[in-house]
Amino acid sequence: MPDVLEIEGLAKTFGGVKALQGVDLTVRAGEIHGLLGQNGSGKSTLIKVLAGFHQPDPGGRLRVNGQEVSLPLAPGEYKSLGMRFVHQDLGLIPSLTVLENLFLDELATEASVAIPWKQWRGRARTLMQRYGVELNPSKLVSDLRPVERALLAIVRAVATAPSNGLLVLDEPTVFLPQDDTQMLFDVTRNVAGTGTGVLFVSHDLEEVKQLTDRFTVFRDGRVVGSGATADHTREQIVRLIVGHDLEAVSHRSAAQLAASPPAATVTGARGGLVAEASLVVHRGEVLGVTGLSGSGFEDLPYLMFGASSAEAGRIEIGSATTELRRQNPTKAFKQGLALVPADRPRDGAILSLSVLDNVSMQTLPTYQRGPFLRRRKMQEETRKVLSTFDVRPSDPTLPCSSLSGGNQQKVLMAKWLQTRPTVLMVHEPTQGVDVGAREEIFSVLRSATAEGMGVLCASSDHEQLALICDRVLIFRQGLIVAELTGDQISKERLSELSYAVQDPSKDLAS
Amino acid sequence: MSAPDDTKDSTATKDVKNSRSSKANRLDLVQRVALPFAWLLLIVGFGIANPSVFLTAATFQTMLGSQAVLLVLTLALIVPLTAGDYDLSVAGVLTLSAMMVAILNVQHGWPIWAAVLAALAMALVVGLVNGLIMVYFGIESLIVTLGMGTLLTGITLWASDSATISGISQGLVEYVIVKRFAGISLAFFYAIALCAVLWWVLEYTSIGRRLLFVGRGRSVSKLSGVRVGRVRVGALMGSSVLAALAGVLYAGTSGGADPSSGSSLLLPAFAAAFLGATSIMPGRFNPWGTAIAVYFLVTGITGLQLMGVQSYVQQLFYGGALLVAVALSQLARGRVPLDNG
Amino acid sequence: MSAPDDTKDSTATKDVKNSRSSKANRLDLVQRVALPFAWLLLIVGFGIANPSVFLTAATFQTMLGSQAVLLVLTLALIVPLTAGDYDLSVAGVLTLSAMMVAILNVQHGWPIWAAVLAALAMALVVGLVNGLIMVYFGIESLIVTLGMGTLLTGITLWASDSATISGISQGLVEYVIVKRFAGISLAFFYAIALCAVLWWVLEYTSIGRRLLFVGRGRSVSKLSGVRVGRVRVGALMGSSVLAALAGVLYAGTSGGADPSSGSSLLLPAFAAAFLGATSIMPGRFNPWGTAIAVYFLVTGITGLQLMGVQSYVQQLFYGGALLVAVALSQLARGRVPLDNG
């Protein structure tokens, strides 16, 4: 059986940036192949070349199922080559319905003059049922929660994946909670079982170890290593990715939290999926909130920040008390709150503006001297901040869009930490961030708390929470049902509590 | 005049059939029919104010027959609007097309079908050039078509020597405005037929869907294999051809052509396109909503004209109706921003 | 125009040049100065073709002095364009503002400053209403301002009784067009001063930056604490006030006001705004680029007029120059899509 995908000497340059250089990659039939590498190492670029989105530099070669295919690929050609994708930003059109997105690929290239909408609706229902996804086909994708969007994109790719084709999953798990991740893995294995090759991109090495048969690591657009997953330890892989060893440090502080004063107090918050929540974020602590998706933890920071509307509740920061119903982001920012949202392209960064513009959004007034903004100073400061956070490339005049996803995330952290908030709220802060950068973000958060900032971290990544949090609140059905502190916090315990269906009152006692 | 049920379902943008809330369903319905209802109210209002003149078959026949040109021009606009582009050159194409038909037919003695074909060919070329410049140079459609529109105006002035030309073959006139069905000029039925065709293209063909995909998410479409450039060029060619058809209807309706009048139709056409996007399939540019918008506006104006009110009142009605109608429909919709693709 | 969507899309497709490479830097410079250079070429060309008349101080003085109204109107447009909104009511505001100055001054005997203040107050109200409707109902700026523009036309017709009004106080006329500095009417300097002020606001104040943030990423701005609604309302108020100033200049230039001519300035203003966005700070609407665009176009027209060519040739130049200028500047830029904010 020939290999489903063979790439030789593929290169891609953006202006001066060499995103890919002489990449060789082979995906065998029926194998699940991990594609690893730091942020900006070129993983998505490779995938977009396969999708016919980017034109590679001349010179590379591509074989699919042993057949030579001439590059560049035409848009849509991937379909006839048997490839299916879940792209990093999912490849959905938010203002259209689930049904339309589900059949996007089909409509994009096939010629039809009598689209059987009714029949498709039925097909959509069957598909959803088969993968255990409950989605109304007429709903707008923009009204879906991130999990639902991810599921939709996955169902779309998997459902039509042909045997002996290629299924490409570019960080499909970042939006998924644990149980859905397992479902995705099962489905992926099934697909691979039919002889399809799978290319799987993730920054989560646990997932990589669990799922993949072989892997390839990129660094700065080059292949720096590959091999069978089983033959490599986690540490070996990390070394390949980052280029050096990571010190395994515990990030959790030993601070006596009870002694530190509250930074923010929330009482009786209600709105969105939150039924009722009261909590305190202390100075100097990292407070995690977690739960299953839909349990309400992901809405909490947005309620506190006034980014989604609350029905009731109060927030107290220092001496100021605000009704949550009247909270809005402007006020919240003035009170000392900061929010790094999860939906980066929509809520986080203005991709068409420069890194400088993005980073300086809140700090503009401090650069005002007389009637003028001191733009050179702004640039210098931003350059400093970027190097602190190891953003690559660190040129502040580049448009944000030319940074890789992980680097964009670092820019956002930089943007908000600069404002020295009392409470920093982060939603999935290391989503799509490579292991190296992830460590950097953790230590940045940690050093910020050392100066007395409180951090509220909403995340469904229990491992991450276990690593950085001093305290974690677990949500179920809109209520805080458990609290873990200090050494009680572990990945397993968090998952257990999130899934538990027993009487909530018991947990609180634990 | 409205789309069959299953289409509505399949493509509606709002939470149709959202099992959890029947209230949303009701709101949605309200918004779908708000404009037709407002239209009805207008008719009733003018009927009461001026029954003897307004409530006659003849008035309705005239109203329906007289706006075919505007309707077709608006249809031309919604093709590129669906694909996320503006075409400001449609007015120029309309004028030049009418002028070509007049010049070729009257001054050069071409048979009418040949003159019409020439006008359509001109439109294809204009649309293609528009599209190629837009895609190849990466320039916004707004500015490309603005430039092209000005260019076409210049060409029209040159070709016509700034003069109005009349005397187009009776054949065209006959089949556009003189012949009637149910008392309404054929022009109306052509326009409605175009509505139906466009509705079918937008809803039931993959080309129509691709227009929508490109309009709503250009890079996602590209990732999915849509040839975005081609689709956008195609949309501009489509709008040009429709505009040329509007020009042919114009020539047929007035039996001649003048070098300037198309431009006064541009803003009303945009108004109708956007107003139409609030109805039938709220949030999407759609042909039936457009037709209703055109006839809603023209009913108001005609009613006022028949009452002999001063001209400025008609302007006030036009501007006011546009604002109020869209605002109300947005209220019914829970103030979701209209998505223009 | 769904600005946020657009931005998202362009991100992936943009093959952004890298500032590290010096080739890119050179290209960037080429593009910045492409339009000024084209302007120079025009001047040289007409200078050679027609040295005795074209290359005189008087020609340049009149060229510069004559476009103040258009320039200020274009500046009005770029404020909301930067914030991602269209304002089609500027032409209506211009006309009504000129008419108010004329009516209050000529028919009611108000001193000129009071009439001007009244016009500016009207503009503030119009901008506010535009903005509130847009934000409160979530309607696109394009359609709100289209409706408002029509409404204002109606109001102008009503207030003026459709008549042209002449005989505005010599004071205004004196200080707008009669008095000169370096042989150029003061109107030019007012317009340039407004350019400078707007440039300062857009580049060196946080308000200006916020306009840009809102234009490029509405939701990000909101989450960053920018009061998006207020900024957008403010932008529309700004554009209205600038349009009213253009109206005052109009009244001063012609010594009167007519109820209709403002509307023919709308498309040229859009053309200049977009053409201006290709120069000086490519990809952004910017005042100096706008000024250069306006004077580039008028130089071409004037040169042709001096050569005595027919009116249609001027149209051809206008449309053609727009297309060619933008296309060339895009070529210099490596065909990156222009971001319309």
Add this chain to the structure above:
Amino acid sequence: ASPNGAAAATASGPAVDTSAAKAEIDKAKALATFTAPGPAFDVSKAQGKTIVNVSLNSTVPFNQIVDAAMGEAGKEAGVKVVQFTNQGQVSQWIQGVQSGIAQKADAIVLEGSPDPKLLGPQLAAAKAAGIPVISTHLYDESYVETAKKEQPNIAAFVDAHHYRAGTLMADYAIMNSGGHVNAYFVTSNEVQPAAGIAKAFKDELAAKCPATCKAEIVNIPISDWATKVATQVQTALLKDPSINYVVPVFDGMTSFLTTGITQAGKTGSVKIVAYNGTASVMKMIQDKNLVVAEVGEPLEWLGWANMDQVLRVLTGTEPVASEKTPLRVFDSTNVDEAGKPVNQKDGYGDPNQFKDGYRTLWGLK
């Protein structure tokens, strides 16, 4: 600016005899008296009939005044005049005519010059429905005979004296300049009579002072007035600084001319003569602001004249060839007769004079 022609002669060249031009102007400055356009007839046969009046553009004061006068005259004759108000769009004229046919009007009037060329099918339909259509103020008196052949579906025309206005403007410039006219004439040829007016102007210069007078004619469509006229005039003045008259084919263009002249810094040497008698332009004569003379028409009289022809058609009387409405030249010596501020209706003597004339003619008095 002295109206006395001889004075200016010395500066600009050989003396020219301008007495013929002056005589024409003097005649045209005087008040006109009513002359019956044709035989008297009995309007009672038209009692109770209805006409639909479609004007060129109801937002234009010219049409507003004429329309109102038609209504007034109609009332006296017992004819109902239904106004179809519009904004000058062809589709609206079409609708107006169709609505006239639908309402089974007894006649349809195209008032103040909607172009019948753009209404071909509708006029045919009106004729087929037996409804006479009357076109007014579009064709010059000299062109009406040709127009009758070109437009067989129009039952009657009310002529206008457009070309004579062109002649009078030329005469005034000749008289005013002492026979040394270098004119810049801006026309808008898409309007039917415009080219003829320009030609009449040029012909008169050629006839009265062939050696010392000249005119350049340029065409700018109405839709481009606001953007092009000022720069066009300004560049023309730069190119040829000896231009001493700028002439608009219709005086609606005047404010743009003013801008161009002021911008070129030529307010001292350039004058405007114009046609139409629009109030704001007449006021500029009073203000001594560039405009030296206006050729005006009595608008109410035009309305009554329109109705005279309409009533003839309604009663089956033979239409007259010319309604004989007058033109009057205004300059600083007589412009105040039009009121201060100018009222566009006034300046033509006592309106009751012509009204009585028509009443007598119609057998109402």
